[in-house]
Amino acid sequence: MLLSRRNFFKILGAAGASTALPAGSAQAWSSKAPDDPYGCLVDLTRCVGCRKCEEECARVNELPAPERPNCQCTIFEKNRRPDDDAFTVVNRYFTGRIDNFNKPVPTYAKVQCMHCQDPACVSACIVGALTKDETGAVRYNKDKCIGCRYCMVACPFEIPAYEYDDPITPKVMKCTFCYDRISKDGGLPGCAGICPTEAITFGKRSTLLKVGKKRVKENPGIYLDHIYGEKEVGGTSWMYLSSVPFKKVKLPGLPETPSPKLSETIHHSLFSYLWSPIALFGVLAAFMSRTKKEADNPDNKGGV
Amino acid sequence: MIKKLFLPVILIIVISGLCLANSWKAPDQEKAKERSKETVPFIKEYVDDCKINRRICLMDAKVSLEDVKDVYFLLDSPVIKEKEDHYEPVRFAHKRHAALTKDCSKCHHFRPKDKDALETTRCSACHQDAFNPERPERIGLKAAYHQQCIACHKDEAKGPTGCKECHLQHVPDHKELVKLPDNADPFQVTAECNRCHDAQAEDMLKTAHWLWKGPSPYTTGHRKDILHGKGTTALNNY
Numbered sequence: 001m002l003l004s005r006r007n008f009f010k011i012l013g014a015a016g017a018s019t020a021l022p023a024g025s026a027q028a029w030s031s032k033a034p035d036d037p038y039g040c041l042v043d044l045t046r047c048v049g050c051r052k053c054e055e056e057c058a059r060v061n062e063l064p065a066p067e068r069p070n071c072q073c074t075i076f077e078k079n080r081r082p083d084d085d086a087f088t089v090v091n092r093y094f095t096g097r098i099d100n101f102n103k104p105v106p107t108y109a110k111v112q113c114m115h116c117q118d119p120a121c122v123s124a125c126i127v128g129a130l131t132k133d134e135t136g137a138v139r140y141n142k143d144k145c146i147g148c149r150y151c152m153v154a155c156p157f158e159i160p161a162y163e164y165d166d167p168i169t170p171k172v173m174k175c176t177f178c179y180d181r182i183s184k185d186g187g188l189p190g191c192a193g194i195c196p197t198e199a200i201t202f203g204k205r206s207t208l209l210k211v212g213k214k215r216v217k218e219n220p221g222i223y224l225d226h227i228y229g230e231k232e233v234g235g236t237s238w239m240y241l242s243s244v245p246f247k248k249v250k251l252p253g254l255p256e257t258p259s260p261k262l263s264e265t266i267h268h269s270l271f272s273y274l275w276s277p278i279a280l281f282g283v284l285a286a287f288m289s290r291t292k293k294e295a296d297n298p299d300n301k302g303g304v
Numbered sequence: 305m306i307k308k309l310f311l312p313v314i315l316i317i318v319i320s321g322l323c324l325a326n327s328w329k330a331p332d333q334e335k336a337k338e339r340s341k342e343t344v345p346f347i348k349e350y351v352d353d354c355k356i357n358r359r360i361c362l363m364d365a366k367v368s369l370e371d372v373k374d375v376y377f378l379l380d381s382p383v384i385k386e387k388e389d390h391y392e393p394v395r396f397a398h399k400r401h402a403a404l405t406k407d408c409s410k411c412h413h414f415r416p417k418d419k420d421a422l423e424t425t426r427c428s429a430c431h432q433d434a435f436n437p438e439r440p441e442r443i444g445l446k447a448a449y450h451q452q453c454i455a456c457h458k459d460e461a462k463g464p465t466g467c468k469e470c471h472l473q474h475v476p477d478h479k480e481l482v483k484l485p486d487n488a489d490p491f492q493v494t495a496e497c498n499r500c501h502d503a504q505a506e507d508m509l510k511t512a513h514w515l516w517k518g519p520s521p522y523t524t525g526h527r528k529d530i531l532h533g534k535g536t537t538a539l540n541n542y
Contacts, residue, residue: 046447048454050467068503101461188435194388197454198434198447207440214441 029265031234031258033117037136038182039205039237040192041212042110044249045222046199049076049090049108053191053200057088057112060178060190079250081111084161087175088112088191095244107242109249110191110200113138113159113175114229115237116258123260124154129172136205136237137177145172156233156252156259177237205237212241234258332376340380340393347429348439349417359409365423367408375399383432383445391471394449411452427452 054066064085068075076092090110097105115138122130122138129144130151147170152160163170181187182202192202201208209230216223228246229239232254240251247253270276353361380393402408412424427448434444443451453470457463464470484496498505508514517533520526532538 046451048450048465099458192435196446196450198443198451201440202435203437203440207437211440 029261029268031118032132033235034132034134034136037115037117037134037205037237038177039115039136039203039208039239040189041201041203041208041227042238042240043199043201043215044107044109044240044242044244046197047090047108047110048197048199049092049106050196051075051090052194052196053088053110054086054090056190056194057175058086060181061087061176063087076106082113082159082161082174084163084165084171084173087173091250093244093249095248097244107244107249109240109242109251111159111250112191112238113177114157115175115177116156116233117235117237118233118258118260120154120156120233120259121151121160123264124150126150133179133183135177135179135183137179137182138174139176139179140172140174142169142171147172154259156254205235205239208239212239215241231256234261333378336374336376336378337380339374340378341382343382344426344429346432347416347418347421347425350414350430351417353414355409355413358413358415359407361415362408362412362423367423369399369403372399372402379449381428381445383428389474391467391473394470405456410456 051066057063058065066086066089076090079091080086080089082089088110090108092106092108094104095107097107099105115132115136117132119130119132119138122132126148127144127146129141129146131139131141133139147162149160149162149172151172152158152162160172160174162172178187178189182189188202189200192200201211203211209227212227212230216225216227222243223241224243224245226246227239227241228251229236234257240246242249375398377396377398378393379396401411408424411427414430415421415423416425416429428445431443431445431448434447436442453463454465457465481500482496484492488496513534515533515535517531517535519528519530520532526532
């Protein structure tokens with residue numbers, strides 16, 4: 001009996017799946033999140049949309065000054081995303097809320113790297129250019145980066161940007177959590193330090209969760225009972241409090257399982273002890289010896 | 305002749321100099337300046353009263369408009385200034401706000417736990433550095449000012465809510481910045497201004513100063529000329 005190509009792959013797939021599942025559960029995926037990272041709590045009810053965070057971010061990270069830094073009028077007309085020139089941007093959303101004078105109330109939302117507890121970008125990076133630091137910062141090492149941009153595909157928040165206009169030494173650009181500043185005692189991220197209304201609260205993530213929950217408890221009419229980033233993709237260092245649904249300010253609804261969990265489980269179970277390549281080549285060898293035997297069989301000679 | 309003129313000229317200069325030196329200054333301005341430089345010890349414990357309770361407390365303590373000794377404050381605390389100094393201090397008419405709101409508890413929202421302390425303490429007694437890990441829920445002085453002012457002004461639809469409506473921005477000394485040759489022509493001057501203020505130059509081109517047209521009732525020959533104007537026939541000289 002000759003195996004058809006289709007049947008061969010069917011058998012191989014079934015064999016792979018049946019062995020991958022028990023192997024996966026045998027060495028369960030464990031989170032590599034730091035124990036006591038720093039974080040930031042962004043309170044959207046406090047943000048007044050002054051864009052000082054953008055300005056200060058550009059200054060401390062030596063990026064080009066944001067477009068029209070002092071103009072809050074026309075800049076919000078288009079929805080912006082962080083890019084290779086800006087690690088953070090503030091967007092304005094009209095979510096249907098109106099004030100006492102029947103005027104629509106804007107909600108401003110700052111976007112930047114969320115510094116996930118178990119970052120998908122770090123998991124996807126094939127050379128270890130991205131790392132999750134003890135401080136909570138997802139750090140980028142430009143000397144290791146080979147420019148594959150897997151991080152950009154992996155990120156559930158679509159944050160990493162790439163210097164496409166730099167043909168020689170392009171870098172992946174994203175918020176650094178001001179690592180150089182926060183790793184020093186008393187250091188603050190640029191944006192948190194400059195924010196006039198303390199819409200960005202900086203501190204230990206565990207403390208911020210307590211602060212956030214206290215705020216929600218004390219002002220139930222104002223806040224939604226949900227700290228965005230507490231559980232999303234296994235938790236993020238940057239978290240949001242809001243009075244409007246997070247989807248309305250373009251914060252994506254995400255599952256609670258860390259993004260790398262599924263991919264790393266599949267990956268690690270397929271390649272543990274190199275069993276899958278060994279199995280593959282075993283099957284191939286068996287198949288080859290079988291076809292060779294059939295070819296050597298004098299009964300088959302002259303056959304098609 | 306020249307000698308005769310010399311004396312009065314000198315006299316005028318001296319007198320005008322004296323006048324300038326003794327020019328009038330608002331008395332509360334100096335006092336406010338002094339006060340703004342003060343720092344007070346941090347109050348760690350406070351009474352977490354509800355709003356209505358607090359208002360009743362202030363009424364019971366018979367705090368009234370007459371008790372407002374400080375009419376005017378400059379909000380320029382070293383607590384903020386040590387870290388950043390982007391703006392000139394904000395002028396805050398304390399008594400005016402007290403008279404308008406008729407509710408001291410709007411700002412004096414909690415009181416220190418110490419019974420001997422004043423019923424109305426200043427903002428910077430409780431609100432100092434932001435993100436104090438020991439008191440993470442206590443906001444810093446800068447945020448306290450901004451949240452309090454902006455929120456109330458929005459609620460009342462009264463008073464400034466934008467940055468430059470309260471703050472004067474520090475304007476750098478343009479003597480250092482402007483680099484022009486001697487006897488520069490108008491084109492050079494405009495080009496020098498635009499070197500930094502190109503956005504403003506672009507904006508100006510969209511304003512009536514650049515685009516106006518219509519009759520000029522005070523210009524001979526153009527009194528009824530509806531098509532005359534900078535946007536049409538008049539020459540822009542720079």
